Amino acid sequence: MTEPLIKIEDLSLGFTAKNGRQAPILRGLSLELAPGETLGIVGESGSGKSTVALAMMGYLKSGLTVFRGRAIFDGNDMFALPEKQRTRLRGSSIALIPQNAGQALTPTLKIGRQIDEALQLHTALSAGERSIKVLELLNRVRLPSPEDIAERYPHELSGGQQQRAAVAMALAGNAKALLLDEPTTGLDVTTQAHILEFLRSLAKELGVAMIYVSHDLGVIARVADRVAVMYAGMLVEEGPTRDVLREPNHPYTRGLLASIPRLGEPGILPSMPGVPPAVGSDLTACAFADRCPQVRSLCKDGIPALERRGNCRVRCPYAGEHAPEHLSTRRVPQVQHARALELQDVAVSYRRPGLLDRWLKKPEPAPTVDRAGFVLKKGETLGLVGESGSGKSTILRAIAGLAGTRKGGITLGDGESLNAPVAGRDRETLRRVQMIFQNADASLNPRQSIGEILMAPLKLYFGLKGAEAQARAEELLEAVRLPARYMSRFPRQLSGGEKQRVGVARAFAANPEVTLCDEVTSALDVSVQAAALALLTRLQRENGCSYIFVSHDLAVVRAVSDRVAVLYQGRICEIGPAEQVYAPPYHPYTQTLMGAVLEPDPDAAPVLLANDMSEMAPPATGCPFQRRCTKRIGPVCDTRTPLPQVLDAGHVIHCHIPAQHLQEAGERLEAELA
Amino acid sequence: ETLRIPHELGFGGAESMDPISPQRFYEAIQNVYSRLVRQGEDGRPSPDLALEWSATPDAKEWTFKLRPDVTFHNGNAFTAEDVAFSLMRTQSETIDSPTKGVMGIIDHVDVVDPLTVKVVLKDSHADFPLLTMDYRIKMLDAETCGGDLDVLCESGNGTGPFELVDLDALGTTTMKRFENYYGSKAGVENLELIAIADQDARVAALQAGQIDLVYSVSAEQVPLFANNPNFTVQSVPSGRWVGLVMNTQEAPFNDPRVRKAIRLSADRDALGKLVYGKGGYIVSCDHPVWTGDQYRKEIDCSRDVDGAKALLAEAGYANGLKVELFVSDISEGAVKLAEVLQNQAKDAGIEIELVPAPADGYWGDVWMKEAFFATGWSQRPADQILNEAYRSGAAWNETAWNSADFDAKLGAARSELDFGKRKELYGELQDELWETGGSFIPVHLNITRVLSSKIGGLPPVEGFSIRYEDVTKNGSGS
Amino acid sequence: MPSLILRRFGFAAFTIGFVSIVMFAAVEALPGNVCTSFLQRFAQGPRLERCIEQQGLERPAMVRYGDWVAGAVQGDFGYSLKKRKPINELIWERFRNTALLGGLAALLAIPFAIFLGIAAGVRRDRSLDLSLSGAAMLAMTIPEFVTATALIYVFAIVLQWFPAVTIVSPGAGFMQMLPNIVLPVLVLSAVLVAHIMRMMRASVIDVMASDYVQMARLKGVPERQIIWKHVVPNAMIPALNVIALTVAWLLAGVVVVEKVFNYPGLGTLMIQAIFDRDLPLVQAIALIFSVIYVGVNLAADLAALALDPRLRRKGH
Amino acid sequence: MLKLLATIASKPSGALGLGLTLFHLALALLAPWIAPFDPTAQNADTILLAPNASHLMGTDTLGRDVFSRVVYGGRLAIAVTFTAAVIATLWGGFAGIFFGTVGGRVDEYAMRVVDAFLSMPWLLFLLLIISIGGAGPLTIIPTLGFFYGVAVLRVVRGAAMQLAARDFVTAAKARGEALWPILSREMFPNLSDILLVEGAMRWSWMLLAFSSLSFLGFGATPPTPDWGLMVAQERGLLSTAPWGVFWPCLTLSSLIIGINLLADAVGKALGLDRATAVAV
Ligand SMILES: Nc1ncnc2c1ncn2[C@@H]1O[C@H](COP(=O)(O)OP(=O)(O)OP(=O)(O)O)[C@@H](O)[C@H]1O
Ligand SMILES: Nc1ncnc2c1ncn2[C@@H]1O[C@H](COP(=O)(O)OP(=O)(O)OP(=O)(O)O)[C@@H](O)[C@H]1O
Ligand SMILES: [Mg+2]
Numbered sequence A: 001m002t003e004p005l006i007k008i009e010d011l012s013l014g015f016t017a018k019n020g021r022q023a024p025i026l027r028g029l030s031l032e033l034a035p036g037e038t039l040g041i042v043g044e045s046g047s048g049k050s051t052v053a054l055a056m057m058g059y060l061k062s063g064l065t066v067f068r069g070r071a072i073f074d075g076n077d078m079f080a081l082p083e084k085q086r087t088r089l090r091g092s093s094i095a096l097i098p099q100n101a102g103q104a105l106t107p108t109l110k111i112g113r114q115i116d117e118a119l120q121l122h123t124a125l126s127a128g129e130r131s132i133k134v135l136e137l138l139n140r141v142r143l144p145s146p147e148d149i150a151e152r153y154p155h156e157l158s159g160g161q162q163q164r165a166a167v168a169m170a171l172a173g174n175a176k177a178l179l180l181d182e183p184t185t186g187l188d189v190t191t192q193a194h195i196l197e198f199l200r201s202l203a204k205e206l207g208v209a210m211i212y213v214s215h216d217l218g219v220i221a222r223v224a225d226r227v228a229v230m231y232a233g234m235l236v237e238e239g240p241t242r243d244v245l246r247e248p249n250h251p252y253t254r255g256l257l258a259s260i261p262r263l264g265e266p267g268i269l270p271s272m273p274g275v276p277p278a279v280g281s282d283l284t285a286c287a288f289a290d291r292c293p294q295v296r297s298l299c300k301d302g303i304p305a306l307e308r309r310g311n312c313r314v315r316c317p318y319a320g321e322h323a324p325e326h327l328s329t330r331r332v333p334q335v336q337h338a339r340a341l342e343l344q345d346v347a348v349s350y351r352r353p354g355l356l357d358r359w360l361k362k363p364e365p366a367p368t369v370d371r372a373g374f375v376l377k378k379g380e381t382l383g384l385v386g387e388s389g390s391g392k393s394t395i396l397r398a399i400a401g402l403a404g405t406r407k408g409g410i411t412l413g414d415g416e417s418l419n420a421p422v423a424g425r426d427r428e429t430l431r432r433v434q435m436i437f438q439n440a441d442a443s444l445n446p447r448q449s450i451g452e453i454l455m456a457p458l459k460l461y462f463g464l465k466g467a468e469a470q471a472r473a474e475e476l477l478e479a480v481r482l483p484a485r486y487m488s489r490f491p492r493q494l495s496g497g498e499k500q501r502v503g504v505a506r507a508f509a510a511n512p513e514v515t516l517c518d519e520v521t522s523a524l525d526v527s528v529q530a531a532a533l534a535l536l537t538r539l540q541r542e543n544g545c546s547y548i549f550v551s552h553d554l555a556v557v558r559a560v561s562d563r564v565a566v567l568y569q570g571r572i573c574e575i576g577p578a579e580q581v582y583a584p585p586y587h588p589y590t591q592t593l594m595g596a597v598l599e600p601d602p603d604a605a606p607v608l609l610a611n612d613m614s615e616m617a618p619p620a621t622g623c624p625f626q627r628r629c630t631k632r633i634g635p636v637c638d639t640r641t642p643l644p645q646v647l648d649a650g651h652v653i654h655c656h657i658p659a660q661h662l663q664e665a666g667e668r669l670e671a672e673l674a
Numbered sequence B: 001e002t003l004r005i006p007h008e009l010g011f012g013g014a015e016s017m018d019p020i021s022p023q024r025f026y027e028a029i030q031n032v033y034s035r036l037v038r039q040g041e042d043g044r045p046s047p048d049l050a051l052e053w054s055a056t057p058d059a060k061e062w063t064f065k066l067r068p069d070v071t072f073h074n075g076n077a078f079t080a081e082d083v084a085f086s087l088m089r090t091q092s093e094t095i096d097s098p099t100k101g102v103m104g105i106i107d108h109v110d111v112v113d114p115l116t117v118k119v120v121l122k123d124s125h126a127d128f129p130l131l132t133m134d135y136r137i138k139m140l141d142a143e144t145c146g147g148d149l150d151v152l153c154e155s156g157n158g159t160g161p162f163e164l165v166d167l168d169a170l171g172t173t174t175m176k177r178f179e180n181y182y183g184s185k186a187g188v189e190n191l192e193l194i195a196i197a198d199q200d201a202r203v204a205a206l207q208a209g210q211i212d213l214v215y216s217v218s219a220e221q222v223p224l225f226a227n228n229p230n231f232t233v234q235s236v237p238s239g240r241w242v243g244l245v246m247n248t249q250e251a252p253f254n255d256p257r258v259r260k261a262i263r264l265s266a267d268r269d270a271l272g273k274l275v276y277g278k279g280g281y282i283v284s285c286d287h288p289v290w291t292g293d294q295y296r297k298e299i300d301c302s303r304d305v306d307g308a309k310a311l312l313a314e315a316g317y318a319n320g321l322k323v324e325l326f327v328s329d330i331s332e333g334a335v336k337l338a339e340v341l342q343n344q345a346k347d348a349g350i351e352i353e354l355v356p357a358p359a360d361g362y363w364g365d366v367w368m369k370e371a372f373f374a375t376g377w378s379q380r381p382a383d384q385i386l387n388e389a390y391r392s393g394a395a396w397n398e399t400a401w402n403s404a405d406f407d408a409k410l411g412a413a414r415s416e417l418d419f420g421k422r423k424e425l426y427g428e429l430q431d432e433l434w435e436t437g438g439s440f441i442p443v444h445l446n447i448t449r450v451l452s453s454k455i456g457g458l459p460p461v462e463g464f465s466i467r468y469e470d471v472t473k474n475g476s477g478s
Numbered sequence C: 001m002p003s004l005i006l007r008r009f010g011f012a013a014f015t016i017g018f019v020s021i022v023m024f025a026a027v028e029a030l031p032g033n034v035c036t037s038f039l040q041r042f043a044q045g046p047r048l049e050r051c052i053e054q055q056g057l058e059r060p061a062m063v064r065y066g067d068w069v070a071g072a073v074q075g076d077f078g079y080s081l082k083k084r085k086p087i088n089e090l091i092w093e094r095f096r097n098t099a100l101l102g103g104l105a106a107l108l109a110i111p112f113a114i115f116l117g118i119a120a121g122v123r124r125d126r127s128l129d130l131s132l133s134g135a136a137m138l139a140m141t142i143p144e145f146v147t148a149t150a151l152i153y154v155f156a157i158v159l160q161w162f163p164a165v166t167i168v169s170p171g172a173g174f175m176q177m178l179p180n181i182v183l184p185v186l187v188l189s190a191v192l193v194a195h196i197m198r199m200m201r202a203s204v205i206d207v208m209a210s211d212y213v214q215m216a217r218l219k220g221v222p223e224r225q226i227i228w229k230h231v232v233p234n235a236m237i238p239a240l241n242v243i244a245l246t247v248a249w250l251l252a253g254v255v256v257v258e259k260v261f262n263y264p265g266l267g268t269l270m271i272q273a274i275f276d277r278d279l280p281l282v283q284a285i286a287l288i289f290s291v292i293y294v295g296v297n298l299a300a301d302l303a304a305l306a307l308d309p310r311l312r313r314k315g316h
Numbered sequence D: 001m002l003k004l005l006a007t008i009a010s011k012p013s014g015a016l017g018l019g020l021t022l023f024h025l026a027l028a029l030l031a032p033w034i035a036p037f038d039p040t041a042q043n044a045d046t047i048l049l050a051p052n053a054s055h056l057m058g059t060d061t062l063g064r065d066v067f068s069r070v071v072y073g074g075r076l077a078i079a080v081t082f083t084a085a086v087i088a089t090l091w092g093g094f095a096g097i098f099f100g101t102v103g104g105r106v107d108e109y110a111m112r113v114v115d116a117f118l119s120m121p122w123l124l125f126l127l128l129i130i131s132i133g134g135a136g137p138l139t140i141i142p143t144l145g146f147f148y149g150v151a152v153l154r155v156v157r158g159a160a161m162q163l164a165a166r167d168f169v170t171a172a173k174a175r176g177e178a179l180w181p182i183l184s185r186e187m188f189p190n191l192s193d194i195l196l197v198e199g200a201m202r203w204s205w206m207l208l209a210f211s212s213l214s215f216l217g218f219g220a221t222p223p224t225p226d227w228g229l230m231v232a233q234e235r236g237l238l239s240t241a242p243w244g245v246f247w248p249c250l251t252l253s254s255l256i257i258g259i260n261l262l263a264d265a266v267g268k269a270l271g272l273d274r275a276t277a278v279a280v
């Protein structure tokens, strides 16, 4: 083995608590990275992934200090190095690509200028040479028309383009190592897949070493040679990607992998109970012991050591023992015949023409959502998927009566119209449709106790007060498996998963017929996500209510939905029973999405079809997907709105291409993915 | 050398160079024009443009012998014609000068020869030279003024020690030494009159060396300069007063009982002490004639709160009276005086609300416009002040005092040739003012003047007696 | 871009129009009218009639407002009741003086304050920051008339470096004004500096915590360059409007400062006009100040537009 | 509340602010018991005495006890500005929450008007109002309250807008809650901190404004003992009787500093960063 480029030796760092105690964030971490190698770091939120990455550059966020250990880069102890030399190394030999490139680019400087700055610092090139080099770098990260991009400000680029520009900046100093801290989190699946492919090829081309931080095992599987799994600031397992993902040794890794939904095997997954220990807390036992299904008395005796097992290192004395099989449960469809909700040709637009526009007779912009129509049966779950900005939330908002003007009709099962906005609906109608929000944190009023939060709908819809309301609220908590003592707690005292349960309980307090779930799990860690999905499924079984389930994660949607609608630019491209939509024939857009899905499987490779450009507004006429479609058949795509092609079992595809051709193309993709 | 003196901007920029204009620019006319008779250091008449004067025994015709070889700033010769013109225009109906009431006694003026004039009075007046000593009875050039008795003459062409260079009432008015002055040539080359309305600002400017003197500072400001070698403090007993005026035609002051009640509520000695310091004042009983004047009448005006209350009750204000008083920082202690009276009158059930007014333009805008307001007068001889401020219809009759009886007595007093009887008549007038008048004159005060110690030739005399031509700066000049 | 700039100008015009309406309405709302409130006890007979005629009060309010605005646009603010002169004759000199005072104060204070704010923000919670912040707190809380009085005492009376009160002829040139405005400018600037510094400091601290500053550090950019290239322009953007508002609101302090230094500016004229109940004059001065303020805000808006590429996006 | 006070008092600057503010409030409330002399009693025998045993802060030009006047001197200013601050916070806060919650065109037009008001020279406008309505608390309180309320409105509305975009407000709207419960139950509790701090800050600026008015002759009138007026009256004697100016300045500034420090500390304790508020 070659001399490692980066070597972290027994590194502990953290902050000093109020009482003077050392509160560690990283606990005795040791890692190595060889030149040209890619190491993936995974773990739940707060496990210290970003902190490790930054520590490799000798960088500490304010308030943190190193307690013990060293971080050696290329023979230099980064923390012992004088500030000046450390600054020189940063950006030249070791560079960071940030998570949110949009926020990491200085908004007032042009892209070219920012790259030039890095060049100026780390190379001896003249101004003229630098400007050529800037274009070269932009070209290398495959940004279209580099001259143009160099003259733009960060906000004038799309998310994916910003990410590429950040990479160009990182490459300016001829780095030997690149640190990537969740560079694709927050991007659309298609964009993410493109960026990942690009990074992979980059690593190969330049031979740089990469550290890739992510909480998404699917991403890690795609890019990393080796994986390090972190838990509570410690390494719990480390080894070659294939070994770790195929044969996880640590119960935590196993739990993690088990709770990730797969496209191929839809089902409700088991989840890990409990929460990780608080940051900086004193550990005297295995940090995972409380949540471990195989816990033994020995686990509580002390922190287990990291031991070598085959190609891997594992921090569990019982790693070799075979764990009980995690079983996923298949959802049993509860669909009844009666309708719960119907949308007919609904259009929603946020921008109402102003006085001036009307006076100037400006053409109205195409509505954000158009021709949306579907039927939701009682007890059914309809999944809505699509890239960011595709109008998923907008449809939910229209149903809930929160969105702007619209045409078409929305009716409840018994014909009750939902065309009026919230203010125009009566209590009873309002009660029948409820929403659950993406960000549990933001959806609970921090100044209200859980009890107050749950009693508000009870009072509003049922006029319940006092003890009665109290009792009902406790029942609701019980239903979402939270103890009654949580009634008097405030949201900040709850974990993310618990907060989401409260959000669910609040929606169910109204005893709704239709529940609108907007990305309810995307802010949660995978293990918590599994529990939330299980909860929703159970409640549906018990109450027989219907869901519209919005997510950009195709696997999750598949796991919980009876039927799925694929949305692009506010237009439905394809809708039908889940198993039909997830099988050929595909709408070209569905096919693009499917190809971009990343599974935590070292052998699965995405198939990139359309490019990853992001569109700001739907086209005025023709097929909404016309500009990115790889299978365009001619001008008809630009001018005529595709008619629905109804296939069997209510499977509808909006595309000019005959279903037969789509079927064939889809089968080719299946083959490629397999 | 330039002598810099402040002016109070009492007319807010409307200051006029015509000495008899109601808005006369005092500090300027003082130095540009000359009088027939000036006020000597002792306050008695002393020769100026007239070298000597005499009267017929009935004191009805006064002859003045003029100084020869006097020229105006523009080179015109000063003659008896100019005197006749200057004296007769004081009575113009259209100009309506504050001096009209006083000088109304003149019937006509005869030019005897170029250097002799005879002034013929309507009635006898034994003290007529005192009247001509008035700071506004200045000699103008009849030719420059176009000989029209009924128009203001603001040319600034006089015979005084300084000639006008630039008139700028709102800013700095500049003058230079008049080389052909008939008296001793001025001790400084230039004179600047600088507009500073605010008393505090004037004092600050003096402290900062921006001006050379302040005519009068209040008692508490004296320590700012005392024991400071850069300044000289002069204290001159005088008939000057700062007082309050009730308009006798306006409610509630049209009721003499109300006026008397307010007067009775004041403790004049305490007021004097509080406002002007110990010894800087002489208690006065609302009569404008000071102790230095031969016609002063001594009256008892001690405080009588019960009496005041009784009078108020009689006048229908048994439950107290509430009045507004307009004051400004016009003269030394004016605001404090109002505050002290406010405090004292409270005991008699009189609530005085102070309404602040700007000093800038006070005399044009507030004085004589409101019903109850502050005023300030320089020392004047008894006959002059009584005629100027209390004759009905007089321009500066600030109390709107309107009594035919009083007017008749005024006439009688000035024509009375016997001093004893004259004094008695003047005494009766003063009594009447105390009983029913509209003035509140608690004290006559010492003028406390502060000069830069660079200034010489300015003895501690009453303001009208100052001879600016004698003033020197830094030992320069004669 | 041009349309954005036009929009800002449009809003400025709207604001001035609105302010003028409010001011006009405030005066209309008073019991009686301009003449009766001016003449008070003498509001009767020919004097009242003459005043009403001169002010044109017999016309309906709408017409008078229109005339007032139309006149003001041409620099004609009507007729002062007290001074019996056209208002524009009264205010021009004084406007110049006030503009000199306020302009100089702003010109000196703003760059200085921004610099101090940056210094304090960059060295957050260190001794420099603590002493600057402490000094700012003092300067903000001590009333202007107190500062002015203290400065007069020290610099005019004890040291005699500068005049205590302003003594200049109305037409005085800049060099004549100069010694007179040193102290007033100092007083005005002290407050301005304090407020702007605090604001700038907060903004700098915000930006220092941003991802892009962290990124610049990790890129190896030296601290000095980070501050001037990455922090300052971005910290300026949010601070600009607040600075403009503060400058505008604080410049109202010229009234106090002018009063203390006896300075012949619009502030002292306004105080006098209020004492005189000369409402047309008060209105005119208040309107002029509003226009200045709106101008300051407009300038800040335009500066922000120049600094912030994000604002320049069309339709934003 | 008690916990908040404890947090504030745990830092020296917070403790100082709290102490100063409470001290001044106590002084104003207990003035009749603290002041050794009648603050308006003139005495010809004690004119301009330097500080001594019986007159701790000396006497003024009318022989009045400066200490007694200083003790009384805050009553009017505090009463007027506190009332005005409460008015400003209440109306500005309510309107700010309202517009921030409602949003849309209503908010857009209202903000135009608010911005227009903010670009008015407040002191001059106040003077305009005074020239119409006359000086006195009845003119000054509503005017100060209104104008400072506009500034409060602006700040609170900004915060309310961010808050209204949070999902729990959307949830309440979707649930069909009426406007009032949304304003009072969802919005207000989350904005009360900002209101508290804003109110305190505005109060301190109003004190400054009011004392300036008094100094100019439009606030308190004699014989009311008032700090601004005292400075105006004794200012000319700075070099011989500095105590007449020094003490009222010191008390006024210490109160303003106290409120400022307190507001800063409250803001910090509540996790708000309020250094960017406009000092109107
Ligand atoms: N300066 C700091 N002072 C105190 N605690 C900190 C500091 N910086 C980070 N932490 C804490 O350290 C823990 C680890 O943070 P880190 O950002 O490394 O987590 P992460 O694994 O990257 O999580 P995520 O997936 O959410 O990005 C977090 O709980 C965080 O709250
Ligand atoms: N309040 C709004 N006003 C104007 N435009 C809006 C508003 N909300 C959303 N939009 C626009 O409508 C389009 C659809 O947005 P929507 O939030 O429905 O997308 P989404 O599919 O839910 O995306 P995401 O996955 O990012 O949540 C986007 O282009 C968005 O910019
Ligand atoms: Mg992280």
Ligand SMILES: [Mg+2]
Binding pocket: A392, A393, A394, A518
């Ligand atoms: Mg959405």
